Amino acid sequence: MTLRILATLSLAALLAACTGDGDTEVTRATVASETPNSFLLYPNTQASLGAGSYEVEVKAVSGAAGSYSLVAAFDDGSSLTRSGSFTAGGSKTETGLTLANAGGLTLTATSSVPVRLTLRRAGDSNVIKTAVGSIDLPLSQISAAAYGEAYYAAVDPTGSRKTLAAWKSKNGFDAGFDSHVIFRDAKDLGYGRDMYARRNADGTIAFFVNNFVVVQQPGSSSNYGPLNVEAAIAQDTRYLLGTNAIEFSPANQDGASDNGAIKITKFFTFDKSGNRIASADLDGRGVKHMPGMCWACHGGQTLPLDENGKFQAISLRSAKFNLVDAGILEYSPQTAYQRPKLEIGLRTLNQLVHESFEDMDVSRADTQAGKWSPDFALSLAEGRYGSSLNAAASDDDFVPEGWKESDPVGAPSRPLRPVGVELLYKKVVEPHCLGCHSLQGTYEGEQIMVVPAGGTKPVSLANAINFSSYEKFISYRERIADYVYHRGIMPMSLRNFESFWKDPTGAPTRLASFLSDPSLSDLGLFDSSGNVITPGLPVARPGADRLVKSLPAQLDASASLFATSWRWVLKSQPAQLPGNSVSLLNASSQRPTIVVVGAAANGNYVFELTVSNAKGASTAVSSTLTVDSSLAKAPSALTFAADVAPILNNNPAVAQQCTSCHSAAGSHPGVPVYWNNSNELYRHVMERVNLKDPENSRLLTKPTSLNHGGAIRIDRSTEAGRKDYSTIVNWIREGAVCGTDATLCP
Numbered sequence: 069m070t071l072r073i074l075a076t077l078s079l080a081a082l083l084a085a086c087t088g089d090g091d092t093e094v095t096r097a098t099v100a101s102e103t104p105n106s107f108l109l110y111p112n113t114q115a116s117l118g119a120g121s122y123e124v125e126v127k128a129v130s131g132a133a134g135s136y137s138l139v140a141a142f143d144d145g146s147s148l149t150r151s152g153s154f155t156a157g158g159s160k161t162e163t164g165l166t167l168a169n170a171g172g173l174t175l176t177a178t179s180s181v182p183v184r185l186t187l188r189r190a191g192d193s194n195v196i197k198t199a200v201g202s203i204d205l206p207l208s209q210i211s212a213a214a215y216g217e218a219y220y221a222a223v224d225p226t227g228s229r230k231t232l233a234a235w236k237s238k239n240g241f242d243a244g245f246d247s248h249v250i251f252r253d254a255k256d257l258g259y260g261r262d263m264y265a266r267r268n269a270d271g272t273i274a275f276f277v278n279n280f281v282v283v284q285q286p287g288s289s290s291n292y293g294p295l296n297v298e299a300a301i302a303q304d305t306r307y308l309l310g311t312n313a314i315e316f317s318p319a320n321q322d323g324a325s326d327n328g329a330i331k332i333t334k335f336f337t338f339d340k341s342g343n344r345i346a347s348a349d350l351d352g353r354g355v356k357h358m359p360g361m362c363w364a365c366h367g368g369q370t371l372p373l374d375e376n377g378k379f380q381a382i383s384l385r386s387a388k389f390n391l392v393d394a395g396i397l398e399y400s401p402q403t404a405y406q407r408p409k410l411e412i413g414l415r416t417l418n419q420l421v422h423e424s425f426e427d428m429d430v431s432r433a434d435t436q437a438g439k440w441s442p443d444f445a446l447s448l449a450e451g452r453y454g455s456s457l458n459a460a461a462s463d464d465d466f467v468p469e470g471w472k473e474s475d476p477v478g479a480p481s482r483p484l485r486p487v488g489v490e491l492l493y494k495k496v497v498e499p500h501c502l503g504c505h506s507l508q509g510t511y512e513g514e515q516i517m518v519v520p521a522g523g524t525k526p527v528s529l530a531n532a533i534n535f536s537s538y539e540k541f542i543s544y545r546e547r548i549a550d551y552v553y554h555r556g557i558m559p560m561s562l563r564n565f566e567s568f569w570k571d572p573t574g575a576p577t578r579l580a581s582f583l584s585d586p587s588l589s590d591l592g593l594f595d596s597s598g599n600v601i602t603p604g605l606p607v608a609r610p611g612a613d614r615l616v617k618s619l620p621a622q623l624d625a626s627a628s629l630f631a632t633s634w635r636w637v638l639k640s641q642p643a644q645l646p647g648n649s650v651s652l653l654n655a656s657s658q659r660p661t662i663v664v665v666g667a668a669a670n671g672n673y674v675f676e677l678t679v680s681n682a683k684g685a686s687t688a689v690s691s692t693l694t695v696d697s698s699l700a701k702a703p704s705a706l707t708f709a710a711d712v713a714p715i716l717n718n719n720p721a722v723a724q725q726c727t728s729c730h731s732a733a734g735s736h737p738g739v740p741v742y743w744n745n746s747n748e749l750y751r752h753v754m755e756r757v758n759l760k761d762p763e764n765s766r767l768l769t770k771p772t773s774l775n776h777g778g779a780i781r782i783d784r785s786t787e788a789g790r791k792d793y794s795t796i797v798n799w800i801r802e803g804a805v806c807g808t809d810a811t812l813c814p
């Protein structure tokens with residue numbers, strides 16, 4: 069049934085026309101490879117292994133002789149089987165396990181005697197993982213059903229919330245509720261939202277929302293239109309997709325003591341039958357997992373599980389409620405459900421959210437690692453509803469102080485800001501960015517002030533991620549340009565993304581005009597005709613310039629965007645000694661091989677990468693490998709323990725700057741991560757390593773920018789900075805192995 073025909077029918081007929089419970093089954097849309105499709109996912113999915121070749125040693129636990137069959141399963145669904153045998157006291161090594169992209173690998177052995185499997189990088193003695201019988205390294209350490217189940221084990225250790233009915237009873241809804249509103253969240257998931265909220269006498273706060281979707285065409289964005297709010301009002305359970313529930317309650321309420329008595333925000337998802345689930349397809353673009361599919365918009369910090377397979381305390385503390393922006397919701401034309409009738413209910417929701425923010429502020433010590441700074445989020449609620457949060461309606465015209473334009477007469481201390489900043493806020497930042505970004509950042513970051521390039525007033529760029537001012541926002545200009553226009557991963561929800569790009573001459577062009585600065589680097593946001601580019605164009609990413617002791621070194625184009633074909637060219641190289649040569653093999657692959665005959669001469673080797681897809685070819689991008697034989701190690705020999713940890717802890721140029729801040733006893737004890745000499749150090753570092761896109765690792769982006777908060781600590785304009793940067797990026801590209809240090813390596 070077409071939308072044109074549907075539009076002529078009554079509401080009752082519309083809902084009746086979409087028959088059967090099966091209509092609520094979301095069918096995944098098939099999208100072209102050049103279509104952005106990374107919604108409700110974090111940019112760094114925490115892959116288990118870097119791209120490359122691996123080998124596994126098979127050895128009897130008892131040392132006896134035996135035989136085995138080994139199955140290696142890869143992320144793309146393919147697998148290979150190897151069989152062999154080993155003598156008493158001996159072992160057998162299987163090679164040729166190759167990952168084209170960073171991801172995961174599952175190894176399962178069937179054997180005549182129990183065997184131990186030991187996984188290593190090909191040709192490397194350093195152990196990556198060893199276990200008896202099987203090794204399971206997931207594609208993503210933070211986006212998997214097992215991760216969701218581990219989350220539920222942390223927030224509901226006694227299993228008292230396994231059904232929606234049990235959750236409601238646990239949170240007092242048997243006795244009623246304080247607010248009930250029905251609307252459509254047009255810029256989030258497009259659902260009809262039937263939302264309830266309650267505050268209990270003990271200070272716990274809880275929300276649940278029944279989600280309604282009227283599916284008209286499988287995989288179509290039309291499924292997320294205005295009909296959904298009408299289905300919610302009608303309480304037509306044929307279109308009930310499921311329920312999301314959030315509670316703000318003590319972390320140890322049911323015996324979980326990781327966080328003491330402080331309240332944390334806990335998330336639960338239930339299917340249409342009321343059973344708790346760890347995974348769901350929220351937008352027709354594939355199954356996502358708890359809690360990441362919720363936390364992507366709720367300020368959560370998804371860290372891999374600890375060495376015991378449990379959620380980390382700092383991660384559990386990180387998520388929050390979202391303020392409900394009445395101005396960007398959509399409402400039914402039915403009189404009882406129009407915005408004026410819902411204003412008081414919406415205000416009550418925001419009063420409860422505001423209360424949770426205040427609780428998180430006062431109940432947590434300022435020195436708590438990674439404590440969130442709620443100041444900006446609190447100011448948003450107070451700006452929209454008044455300082456006492458008692459206004460009859462939300463003020464849609466409110467603009468925060470950090471986004472107001474310069475007024476030398478009325479506010480002479482306000483930084484000089486470009487004309488149009490307030491419109492940028494109202495048309496782009498508030499509707500498309502702020503709901504999520506205002507929940508980011510740390511209290512400690514808010515205390516560290518710097519003067520940005522070209523600025524006059526100190527701001528807390530270490531906390532710039534909360535976008536509380538134009539200066540903070542624009543300090544991320546390169547990252548925003550990359551994530552919005554090149555990667556197409558923000559806005560982070562599909563419906564918001566579609567809303568943002570509905571009119572490229574509107575919000576996308578307005579934003580691009582502010583990000584583009586003729587005095588700074590060209591971000592490539594406009595085409596030759598002056599039109600803003602749209603995500604999906606191929607972008608070549610050959611990796612950063614770096615120093616290497618020798619060739620070969622690993623070239624890798626897997627960080628390139630929307631690429632279906634690759635072309636590498638060795639553009640220039642220094643003169644070689646007679647009989648020596650350097651060339652490229654498999655130059656049309658993601659990871660070509662540098663072939664060296666003899667020894668590569670010192671100097672610059674310039675490699676150029678062009679990638680293509682159905683939309684055409686990218687601009688060619690160069691990457692320079694500078695061979696310096698005086699360096700201590702080749703890239704493949706680098707380990708965390710021997711080469712990276714010293715940069716954090718023992719490097720004379722950096723040492724005290726890292727450990728004097730990143731420690732519980734340091735000068736900034738509230739920073740989110742502490743560097744210490746234990747096996748926790750490697751785990752914390754790996755949480756900040758992006759194996760799919762090494763240069764985008766927080767381990768590199770933080771200390772090389774003012775958004776670090778602790779100033780620029782790896783200055784790539786200096787020789788020492790280039791060496792440190794090269795060491796870290798080469799180490800990541802070679803798989804980020806730890807080494808054999810008994811103290812640092814798990």
